[in-house]
Amino acid sequence: MSRLPLAVAASALMILGVASPAAAAPQEVVSLEDHIACAAIFYAQSATSTDQEQIDAFEAATGLMLSRAAPLGERQGFTSDQVIDRAAAEADLILTRTNAAPADQRNQIIWNWGIGMDRCITAALGE
Numbered sequence: 001m002s003r004l005p006l007a008v009a010a011s012a013l014m015i016l017g018v019a020s021p022a023a024a025a026p027q028e029v030v031s032l033e034d035h036i037a038c039a040a041i042f043y044a045q046s047a048t049s050t051d052q053e054q055i056d057a058f059e060a061a062t063g064l065m066l067s068r069a070a071p072l073g074e075r076q077g078f079t080s081d082q083v084i085d086r087a088a089a090e091a092d093l094i095l096t097r098t099n100a101a102p103a104d105q106r107n108q109i110i111w112n113w114g115i116g117m118d119r120c121i122t123a124a125l126g127e
Helices: 004-015 032-048 052-075 080-100 103-111 117-126
Strands: none
Touching: 032 052, 032 080, 032 103, 032 117, 052 080, 052 117, 080 103, 103 117
16 A cells, blocks of 8 residues: 555645644554554544545555554454444544534544544554
C-alpha cells in the first residue's frame, strides 16, 4: 500500500495547522486497540471530508491500520472479520458523536478521539 496519499494528506493538514508534525514525540501505536482506534479515526475522517484527495488518503490509511491490526488480533484469538467489526463499531461511535455535535466542533471530535489523529498519522507514516 502506498504511503504517498497519506503523506500528501498529512502534509496538507500540517500546512493548514490541523495536524502538528510529530507533536512532542507521540508514543508508538503498537497494541491491537491502538490500531483499531486509528482505523476508526481514519475512516471517520474519510467519511466526513469533502476533499477527494483526503478521502482517498484516509481510506488508504484505514486499510493500512486494519492490515496491521489483523495479525495482532489473530495472536489474541480474533479473526480478521472480528477486528474489522471492532473498528467499524468504533467508527460508528465516532460518527454518531460527530454528527450530533455542532458543526464547528465535529473535526475536533475526530482528531481528539482516543489516541488522537496526530499519533495515528505518525504511526501510519513511520511504520
